[in-house]
Amino acid sequence: xxxxxxxxxxxxxxxxxxxxxxxxxxxxxxxxxxxxxxxxxxxxxxxxxxxxxxxxxxxxxxxxxxxxxxxxxxxxxxxxxxxxxxxxxxxxxxxxxxxxxxxxxxxxxxxxxxxxxxxxxxxxxxxxxxxxxxxxxxxxxxxxxxxxxxxxxxxxxxxxxxxxxxxxxxxxxxxxxxxxxxxxxxxxxxxxxxxxxxxxxxxxxxxxxxxxxxxxxxxxxxxxxxxxxxxxxxxxxxxxxxxxxxxxxxxxxxxxxxxxxxxxxxxxxxxxxxxxxxxxxxxxxxxxxxxxxxxxxxxxxxxxxxxxxxxxxxxxxxxxxxxxxxxxxxxxxxxxxxxxxxxxxxxxxxxxxxxxxxxxxxxxxxxxxxxxxxxxxxxxxxxxxxxxxxxxxxxxxxxxxxxxxxxxxxxxxxxxxxxxxxxxxx
Numbered sequence: 001x002x003x004x005x006x007x008x009x010x011x012x013x014x015x016x017x018x019x020x021x022x023x024x025x026x027x028x029x030x031x032x033x034x035x036x037x038x039x040x041x042x043x044x045x046x047x048x049x050x051x052x053x054x055x056x057x058x059x060x061x062x063x064x065x066x067x068x069x070x071x072x073x074x075x076x077x078x079x080x081x082x083x084x085x086x087x088x089x090x091x092x093x094x095x096x097x098x099x100x101x102x103x104x105x106x107x108x109x110x111x112x113x114x115x116x117x118x119x120x121x122x123x124x125x126x127x128x129x130x131x132x133x134x135x136x137x138x139x140x141x142x143x144x145x146x147x148x149x150x151x152x153x154x155x156x157x158x159x160x161x162x163x164x165x166x167x168x169x170x171x172x173x174x175x176x177x178x179x180x181x182x183x184x185x186x187x188x189x190x191x192x193x194x195x196x197x198x199x200x201x202x203x204x205x206x207x208x209x210x211x212x213x214x215x216x217x218x219x220x221x222x223x224x225x226x227x228x229x230x231x232x233x234x235x236x237x238x239x240x241x242x243x244x245x246x247x248x249x250x251x252x253x254x255x256x257x258x259x260x261x262x263x264x265x266x267x268x269x270x271x272x273x274x275x276x277x278x279x280x281x282x283x284x285x286x287x288x289x290x291x292x293x294x295x296x297x298x299x300x301x302x303x304x305x306x307x308x309x310x311x312x313x314x315x316x317x318x319x320x321x322x323x324x325x326x327x328x329x330x331x332x333x334x335x336x337x338x339x340x341x342x343x344x345x346x347x348x349x350x351x352x353x354x355x356x357x358x359x360x361x362x363x364x365x366x367x368x369x370x371x372x373x374x375x376x377x378x379x380x381x382x383x384x385x386x387x388x389x390x391x392x393x394x395x396x397x398x399x400x401x402x403x404x405x406x407x408x409x410x411x412x413x414x415x416x417x418x419x420x421x422x423x424x425x426x
Contacts, residue, residue, distance in 0.1 A: 161263025
């Protein structure tokens with residue numbers, strides 16, 4: 001594929017987009033041919049000026065002005081091997097970017113956590129992407145790379161059909177970006193409750209032909225205490241995480257080797273860690289009431305939008321502050337007497353930085369991993385980079401972060417991800 005660029009960051013001047021650009025500027029190979037794209041040339045120039053001041057020896061990325069018109073997006077997609085998209089809300093602006101990539105057989109990754117949009121995207125465009133050999137991987141940031149990779153690593157360790165996976169996240173608080181709030185509100189205004197409920201069903205994002213799915217009964221309460229994970233409460237991101245993990249399940253059930261498959265009794269439940277049982281219930285009740293009010297009373301959405309940071313802005317993290325994000329999971333091997341209270345393996349992941357910097361790292365490394373796989377394909381190698389991954393096997397379609405395989409984990413390790421999977425009872 002002979003194109004001027006390997007990678008274009010679209011939405012480069014937004015809050016997360018600028019963090020992605022800074023990460024790639026500091027950590028990507030010097031041989032990377034890349035550009036930054038957005039609607040404002042003035043803002044793009046200012047962004048590159050800030051990069052040039054911090055590391056003048058490196059060649060700056062090129063600038064591409066691109067609106068959301070079909071003409072501009074098609075021109076952008078045709079000039080690069082991969083588009084890294086951070087322009088949200090994705091339910092409003094994401095689909096035209098994906099369509100342009102599919103039509104030009106261009107790879108695509110993004111930072112969305114909007115699982116309803118992702119579900120509709122997969123249902124409508126997977127087959128076309130597969131036919132055009134366009135690899136489309138949404139939800140490559142905190143939603144939903146860590147749970148997807150954690151489940152993959154647990155399955156690799158056990159090499160047996162899995163039962164329930166319980167997953168938790170805990171991170172230091174920095175505040176929300178304007179883009180995050182805008183995406184939440186856009187989703188509430190774009191989709192009906194029926195659409196949101198349908199997209200949150202366990203198999204809503206699964207590909208056809210995955211075979212039977214007979215999960216063990218899910219926990220009845222949204223709050224629980226687990227002796228490995230601690231006090232757990234409702235996590236609003238768990239629906240997005242479940243959508244991605246279950247799509248990976250379906251891909252492996254249909255296309256994966258028998259030892260890679262999660263099995264027909266597999267299920268995934270995501271939570272947020274709470275400091276105490278009381279805090280867990282308080283958090284759940286406050287969030288439930290808040291969501292109920294925002295959904296039913298539109299003026300509250302207007303007020304929340306007025307009070308929130310503007311899109312393109314976000315928390316300013318002091319370099320002297322200590323931040324971290326930690327994910328934990330347990331899994332019980334499938335069996336008639338399976339019990340989540342006695343898991344067969346425990347996994348831990350950790351990154352020692354703030355959550356938005358983690359997002360930038362995850363989505364950037366997803367893009368660089370995918371480029372490495374594509375480079376191996378162009379050289380005609382049957383093994384090496386990405387060998388055995390779903391991305392390598394299918395070569396196109398709406399896929400998932402775990403489709404990038406262990407190569408993605410290895411790159412994240414070099415970027416600061418610490419992880420460990422322990423098989424219990426051995």
